[in-house]
Amino acid sequence: MDQPKSRPKSASERRTQARIDLRIPVEVMLPGREQPLVAHTLDLSWGGALLHVIDALPTDTESLVLHLPWRGGKTIRALSQVLRQQPLASGGFQVALRFISLSPRSQNRLERLLLMLQPQPSQPGDGQPTLFRELEVTVGDAEELRQILLEILNGYYQVTVFEGYQVNQSIRLSITGVSDLPTIRLRARVLSVEKSSVKGHDWAELYTLSLGFEHPGKTIRTFIDLVLKQLSDTASELSNYSSYLEGAPGWLKSVASATEMPPATPNPTVEIRSYLESEFSETIKLLAAAWGHVTDFEPVLNNLLFGEGCGLPDGWPTEAWEELKLLQHVHEQVYGATAQQR
Known part of the structure; x- marks a missing residue:
């Protein structure tokens, strides 16, 4: 088998997203087909995978479902976008995939798999890229968290940051609350990046990111509805504590x-x-x-x-x-x- 050609990497990805060499059999489900196609991974990352297949995928294939093996006969299921495929001189085809939707359970399994496979750095701080880039947003109270969740419920979220990001970069958005507010972690993709300015911060380079989310829409709605209900219940319960006082x-x-x-x-x-x-x-x-x-x-x-x-x-x-x-x-x-x- 030919040595796989690396996918083009942006400077941002080289710094922030590790690709791990991995040769394992996987199953690929193509739209309109009942039987899976057997393929082998060449590398795996937070954002996608590189596969080797014997036969070329149909030219009109835009997306597919990748099943990575997990413990106990379970799998990691990732809806994936086909970025490109190209023939190899020794036979077969190389297919580059971008993950576009994973359930929270599959996302958790993917992270655990990558952590198990990631090579340990020879020395601390040797510049080895991390598995993913994380954007942390801190909220000060329940109302601020509620407003962010309502925005995410519409399928997107805008935030201003001090660092530039690559369009189409897959990241982890962590919304961290002070006090007893929950921490929420979502898989997100950078849809657009625009330079922005804030009065009084002319000295800093600021960027406004528009984020989409890489979880099934129904899953996000169910999850956010649950968190919003918990926030409402908490506020209601706290308002009743006056009777105890x-x-x-x-x-x-x-x-x-x-x-x-x-x-x-x-x-x-x-x-x-x-x-x-x-x-x-x-x-x-x-x-x-x-x-x-x-x-x-x-x-x-x-x-x-x-x-x-x-x-x-x-x-x-x-x-x-x-x-x-x-x-x-x-x-x-x-x-x-x-x-x-x-």
Whole structure:
């Protein structure tokens, strides 16, 4: 078999997308055919594959479905665009494919396969290209995440970045939320790149990217609908936490309200202090320091309730005990509990 000719690589791809030499049998499903065509891979990457086939594909073949083998008889299924095919002197044809749609499950399997096959660098930082280029977008709150998801729901997303990208480059879009917002990772393709400018940032080269997505449309819609529902449910649940805070100390209301609605303006002429605030200010400081972090808060509270944290020979007064149990209940409702507490 002839040595395969490498697909033309853009400078961006050379830096960011590794192609791995791989010789394995695969199945190719052509449109209108019931039986798969057997082929062999020559190389594999995040963005596509290079195949060797015995017979030429029909000249009007624009797309096909590639089945890569996976564990337990399962496969990695990738809807692929046929970029080109060319004959080899020793026989057969070389076919270049670009992946254009994978289910989340197939995408996960593809990433795991590439990670297993990727050669380890001889030295750290030796310039070896990574498996894919990642664009990370950070959102500050649930509403910002919601607006991005609604845009993606329409099939595209625009974002301004400081680095240039190649048109048709396949990347991973990671939408990372602060606090308890979920991180969402999608396979995307750069549809267009335009230079742009933002007032006050004339010193920087900025680019506006238009992204499309390489997952089945129905899958994306189902996934985003689920995330949007979770965001709505979370907002609804948080808005109901005020009922748990009735009669709670002012410091707790101010801390807990950071996870829900902006706190109401307190009555400046009235200050309600809890028993813990009045009699055990150091205990309040301990709880406030750990508030919002389940793995930190539970040991602190358990030590106060059942360990040496009380320090009183007769245990907590009834008023303090009831307030501590109230704080435990509110914290579990807002932030959840560890497996040991469930």
